[in-house]
Amino acid sequence: MNFINITEQKLRTFTYSIFKRMGCSDEHATLATDVLIKSDLRGIDSHGVARLSGYVRLWEKKRINPTPNVKIVHETPTTATVDGDAGLGLVVAPFAMKIAIEKAEKYGSGWVSVKNSNHFGIAGYHALMAVEKDMIGISMTNASPLVAPTFSSERLLGTNPMCYAFPAGKYPPVVVDMATAAAANGKLEIAQRANENIPSGWVQNRNGENSNNPNELKSGGSLLPLGSDKDHGSHKGYGLSATVDILSAVLSGANFGPWVPPFVAFLEPPTDPVGEGIGHFLGAMRVDGFRPTQDFKDNLDIWITRFKNAETIDPDKKVIIPGEPEYAFERERKINGIPIIDVVVNDLNVLAEKLGVEKLINQN
Amino acid sequence: MNFINITEQKLRTFTYSIFKRMGCSDEHATLATDVLIKSDLRGIDSHGVARLSGYVRLWEKKRINPTPNVKIVHETPTTATVDGDAGLGLVVAPFAMKIAIEKAEKYGSGWVSVKNSNHFGIAGYHALMAVEKDMIGISMTNASPLVAPTFSSERLLGTNPMCYAFPAGKYPPVVVDMATAAAANGKLEIAQRANENIPSGWVQNRNGENSNNPNELKSGGSLLPLGSDKDHGSHKGYGLSATVDILSAVLSGANFGPWVPPFVAFLEPPTDPVGEGIGHFLGAMRVDGFRPTQDFKDNLDIWITRFKNAETIDPDKKVIIPGEPEYAFERERKINGIPIIDVVVNDLNVLAEKLGVEKLINQN
Numbered sequence: 001m002n003f004i005n006i007t008e009q010k011l012r013t014f015t016y017s018i019f020k021r022m023g024c025s026d027e028h029a030t031l032a033t034d035v036l037i038k039s040d041l042r043g044i045d046s047h048g049v050a051r052l053s054g055y056v057r058l059w060e061k062k063r064i065n066p067t068p069n070v071k072i073v074h075e076t077p078t079t080a081t082v083d084g085d086a087g088l089g090l091v092v093a094p095f096a097m098k099i100a101i102e103k104a105e106k107y108g109s110g111w112v113s114v115k116n117s118n119h120f121g122i123a124g125y126h127a128l129m130a131v132e133k134d135m136i137g138i139s140m141t142n143a144s145p146l147v148a149p150t151f152s153s154e155r156l157l158g159t160n161p162m163c164y165a166f167p168a169g170k171y172p173p174v175v176v177d178m179a180t181a182a183a184a185n186g187k188l189e190i191a192q193r194a195n196e197n198i199p200s201g202w203v204q205n206r207n208g209e210n211s212n213n214p215n216e217l218k219s220g221g222s223l224l225p226l227g228s229d230k231d232h233g234s235h236k237g238y239g240l241s242a243t244v245d246i247l248s249a250v251l252s253g254a255n256f257g258p259w260v261p262p263f264v265a266f267l268e269p270p271t272d273p274v275g276e277g278i279g280h281f282l283g284a285m286r287v288d289g290f291r292p293t294q295d296f297k298d299n300l301d302i303w304i305t306r307f308k309n310a311e312t313i314d315p316d317k318k319v320i321i322p323g324e325p326e327y328a329f330e331r332e333r334k335i336n337g338i339p340i341i342d343v344v345v346n347d348l349n350v351l352a353e354k355l356g357v358e359k360l361i362n363q364n
Numbered sequence: 365m366n367f368i369n370i371t372e373q374k375l376r377t378f379t380y381s382i383f384k385r386m387g388c389s390d391e392h393a394t395l396a397t398d399v400l401i402k403s404d405l406r407g408i409d410s411h412g413v414a415r416l417s418g419y420v421r422l423w424e425k426k427r428i429n430p431t432p433n434v435k436i437v438h439e440t441p442t443t444a445t446v447d448g449d450a451g452l453g454l455v456v457a458p459f460a461m462k463i464a465i466e467k468a469e470k471y472g473s474g475w476v477s478v479k480n481s482n483h484f485g486i487a488g489y490h491a492l493m494a495v496e497k498d499m500i501g502i503s504m505t506n507a508s509p510l511v512a513p514t515f516s517s518e519r520l521l522g523t524n525p526m527c528y529a530f531p532a533g534k535y536p537p538v539v540v541d542m543a544t545a546a547a548a549n550g551k552l553e554i555a556q557r558a559n560e561n562i563p564s565g566w567v568q569n570r571n572g573e574n575s576n577n578p579n580e581l582k583s584g585g586s587l588l589p590l591g592s593d594k595d596h597g598s599h600k601g602y603g604l605s606a607t608v609d610i611l612s613a614v615l616s617g618a619n620f621g622p623w624v625p626p627f628v629a630f631l632e633p634p635t636d637p638v639g640e641g642i643g644h645f646l647g648a649m650r651v652d653g654f655r656p657t658q659d660f661k662d663n664l665d666i667w668i669t670r671f672k673n674a675e676t677i678d679p680d681k682k683v684i685i686p687g688e689p690e691y692a693f694e695r696e697r698k699i700n701g702i703p704i705i706d707v708v709v710n711d712l713n714v715l716a717e718k719l720g721v722e723k724l725i726n727q728n
Contacts, residue, residue, distance in 0.1 A: 076472030078442050079653030107471055108440030113654045136611075151681040152674040164607045166614075174610065176603035182596050199595045208677030226590060226597050231563045232546050233590050239540035239686045240604075242671075243528045246538065247500075250530075250663045251654045257670055274666055289443030290477045290615045299614045302638055306621055307606075310516040313572030317515040322603045 001193065003339035004361060011338055012037050014348065014360045015049055021355040022059045023066035024088070032090035035121040040338045043329030046186035047122045050344045053351045055088065055119070057265035064088055064118050070095045078107045081252050082114045086277055089120030089141070093280050097126045097139065100284040104135055108289035113252035116276035119143070119263050123163035124177040124326065130165065130284035131173045134293050137165040138283035140244040142254070144262040147181050148222035149238040150230055153208040155222045156258050159184050160244035165323070167287065169297035171304045175323030180241040181223045182234075188214045188223075201228030247281040254279030365557065367703035368725060375702055376401050378712065378724045379413055385719040386423045387430035388452070396454035399485040404702045407693030410550035411486045414708045417715045419452065419483070421629035428452055428482055434459045442471045445616050446478045450641055453484030453505070457644050461490045461503070464648040468499055472653035477616035480640035483507070483627050487527035488541040488690070494529065494648035495537045498657050501529040502647035504608040506618070508626040511545050512586035513602040514594055517572040519586045520622050523548050524608035529687070531651065533661035535668045539687030544605040545587045546598075552578045552587075565592030611645040618643030 012033055019029035040048030058064045068087025072080050080099055084092035096112040103110025120126065123139045130137030143158025159179040166174045183202040191198045191214035198214045205211045206220030217223070225237030249256035254275045261269035261278060287293045310319040340348075345361060352359040376397055383393035404412030422428045432451030436444050444463055448456035460476040467474025484490065487503045494501030507522025523543040530538045547566040555562045555578035562578045569575045570584030581587070589601030613620035618639045625633035625642060651657045674683045704712075709725060716723040 074653075074655055076650065076653040079472035079649060081654045108443035109473055109475055111473055111649060111653075136615075149671060149674065149683050151676050151678065152671075152683045153677045154675045156671060156674055164603075164611075166610055174606070176607050178597075178600040178603055180600075182591070201596050204677075226600055227546070228592075228596055232565050232592050232596070233542075235684065235686075236542040236544075236590055239542055242538070242686060243540050246530055246664065246667070247528075250660060250667055251500075251651070253655055253659070253663070256663070256667055274663065285443060285475055286440065287615070289438075289440040289475075290445045291438055291617055295617070296614060299617070299620070299638065300610065303610070303614055303620055307513060307516075307520060310513065310520055311518045312515050313517045313568075314515065319513050319516045320599065322599075322606060 002342040004342060004345050005337040005339050006360065007337045008037060008041065008334055010360070011040065011049060014352070014357070015052060017357040018052055018056065018351060018355060021357060022056065025067065028088070028091045031094055032088050035090040035094070035125045038125050039122045040340070041330045041333045042122070042124065042326035043333070044122050044326065045341070046184070046189070049340065049348060051119070053347050054263060054265070056351060056355070058118065061265050063261070063265070063269070068092065072099065078103050078110050080112045082112055084114055084117030084277060086116055087118070089118045089278070089280065092117040093120035093126045093139070093282060094129065096280065097129045097137070097282045097284065100282045101130055101133055101135065104130070104284040104286050109283070109285040111283045112281070113247065114280040114282070115249070115252035115254035117254070117278055117280055119278070120280055122177065123161045124165065124175050126282055127163040127165035127175065127177070128173065131167045133284070134167050134288065135284045135286050137163070139163045139280065140248055141280040142245045142248045142256060142260050142278055144260055145258045146185060146217065146223045147225055147241060148204060148208070150225065150235045153204070153206065153222070154258070157238070157241040157245060158260055159223065160241040162240065162244055166300060167297060168304060169301040171301055171321070172327040173323055174300065174304065174321060175326065177323070180226050180237050180244060182226050182228045182237065183223070185217070185223065188217065244281070249275060249279030251281070252279045366706040368706060368709050369701040369703050370725065371701045372401060372405065372698055374724070375404065375413060378716070378721070379416060381721040382416055382420065382715060382719060385721060386420065389431065392452070392455045395458055396452050399454040399458070399489050402489050403486045404704070405694045405697045406486070406488065406690040407697070408486050408690065409705070410553070413704065413712060415483070417711050418627060418629070420715060420719070422482065425629050427625070427629070427633070432456065436463065442467050442474050444476045446476055448478055448481035448641060450480055451482070453482040453642070453644065456481040457484035457490045457503070457646060458493065460644065461493045461501070461646045461648065464646045465494055465497055465499065468494070468648040468650050473647070473649040475647045476645070477611065478644040478646070479613070479616035479618035481618070481642055481644055483642070484644055486541065487525045488529065488539050490646055491527040491529035491539065491541070492537065495531045497648070498531050498652065499648045499650050501527070503527045503644065504612055505644040506609045506612045506620060506624050506642055508624055509622045510549060510581065510587045511589055511605060512568060512572070514589065514599045517568070517570065517586070518622070521602070521605040521609060522624055523587065524605040526604065526608055530664060531661060532668060533658070533665040535665055535685070536691040537687055538664065538668065538685060539690065541687070544590050544601050544608060546590050546592045546601065547587070549581070549587065552581065608645070613639060613643030615645070616643045
């Protein structure tokens with residue numbers, strides 16, 4: 001497995017040109033690029049440019065509308081439902097978060113449920129938009145069904161991530177950004193490439209038996225909810241995933257549960273949809289709606305300091321503050337560039353050729 | 365282990381008389397009773413009258429104020445911080461939720477962070493207050509430090525529950541009400557009484573090693589976050605618990621992390637508090653702030669029907685809808701009475717004698 005180091009700027013230029021070829025406006029292409037590159041910068045390699053050709057394939061199948069008319073279809077002073085018009089989630093979700101932030105500026109908080117959208121990249125991007133305004137940011141999305149609820153042998157839920165982000169004082173923001181499955185699909189892909197077994201508690205086979213095979217999903221198996229089994233609280237992971245599904249899709253009128261259209265273009269969406277596209281849920285609350293912002297930040301700094309300095313089991317492993325590793329990646333990669341795995345570079349070069357844009361890098 | 369069956373009304377009358385003896389007003393005693401009895405009705409025996417003598421001991425130590433002046437200390441149209449004046453959380457949290465609901469009625473949503481409170485009973489009670497108004501209810505609280513973050517050998521977080529409740533149509537509400545630890549303390553107590561080992565992944569000993577001893581917490585051990593270990597996502601359970609702590613306490617000005625005062629009266633609160641009392645976070649969002657209520661309920665009914673009818677691994681184990689077992693308990697116990705374990709009945713009789721109220725039941 002080889003990595004090729006690419007500067008942030010080069011990756012941005014390339015990604016922008018692909019979105020432009022899809023027919024996105026300058027503004028949308030810039031925004032979608034920003035979301036994807038943020039993921040690569042933050043070390044979440046599975047959700048960055050590695051997915052670019054996946055978005056393109058959905059566009060080729062006309063399942064992504066490059067020129068969506070994203071609009072509010074229902075609202076109160078602090079709530080709204082947005083119709084994403086089948087646009088890129090990378091564009092639709094920031095649009096919705098902007099509305100949440102504007103409502104929070106006026107009324108203290110703002111909440112937007114989104115239907116008729118597509119994959120929105122990393123949840124953290126959207127939540128951090130609120131943090132920049134000294135607000136608490138919340139973002140969630142439902143996703144293609146891969147996870148079996150407790151006791152089920154069927155995949156009925158996505159890895160449905162939820163993110164909560166908080167502005168700190170002297171420290172970077174606290175960002176809890178997590179799939180509600182025990183392990184997300186990206187971890188299985190790493191084991192597949194390395195030809196290694198996975199730990200028990202990540203997946204079950206099609207009969208619901210525990211499996212250590214990273215390819216189990218291809219044979220009808222399922223990911224397990226956070227908690228892995230009933231004894232260890234899988235009903236809680238299932239409950240969290242259900243919460244994301246209901247807030248994102250039942251509340252907005254998107255597809256939910258097993259009806260969520262797949263991200264991969266080679267699988268067709270269900271022919272009996274219960275809603276439109278996939279759903280997101282975005283929220284923003286002004287910190288100073290509760291107490292002076294500086295007081296909150298000072299206390300959060302005390303919280304962080306205490307946790308960073310906790311006694312640990314292994315002296316080499318410190319307690320990690322949620323969001324801290326991603327922040328460290330971002331600082332480092334902005335300076336030193338982003339290592340992209342060679343298979344992704346090849347994939348992007350094939351994409352470049354197909355769409356007639358300059359290759360990311362010439363490889364031989 | 366014997367159970368004594370007691371009618372709901374008898375348990376209410378008894379509990380009310382105890383709160384009255386503490387000096388609570390009629391209104392507060394009625395409300396606090398309602399929260400506790402709701403827990404017993406819903407089968408969450410650990411959070412009902414089993415805790416009554418614990419509240420009394422905190423009152424005896426002057427750590428619970430029976431006549432609090434609960435008030436808003438900071439607000440915007442949709443956010444507020446409430447000072448609980450060291451009152452019973454059983455009274456303070458419903459006060460705060462009422463504010464959240466009133467704000468939601470006017471502006472679509474309402475969010476209240478609470479400081480200077482005490483244990484608030486089951487999270488589900490408060491969230492369900494919103495559901496009765498066709499709103500989505502959210503409730504959380506921090507709690508005495510018993511849980512070690514990933515990699516830590518120290519207890520820095522409570523079992524910090526979060527609850528999301530949604531109104532359905534023909535089905536009972538969906539109520540996700542969960543501790544963010546792998547297993548809550550109540551499960552350890554059951555194993556202690558039965559003199560049985562507990563599964564791996566629930567607790568670690570004081571050195572951070574996995575333990576199957578249900579008494580480990582008494583020797584400096586810790587509960588583990590949902591996910592149990594890093595491989596299975598314990599950093600996610602830790603992140604969720606951190607989220608609850610920040611929303612409940614860093615946002616309100618309550619104590620957080622290891623500074624949260626203990627529920628048990630024999631342990632003194634930290635002498636270097638970082639805030640006031642314990643903290644809660646309550647929220648309400650009008651369903652019709654997003655789409656017509658009936659559309660939401662119809663879709664949630666489709667969701668529930670699909671999940672209830674999922675293929676299961678074991679034909680004897682159906683997929684459970686969050687909140688369904690508690691609803692079934694409530695219907696059954698309202699008719700047939702509430703089975704109270706004999707040690708709790710004895711404890712309540714001792715309490716009755718001490719405070720000079722009529723005993724719950726005469727035992728010999």
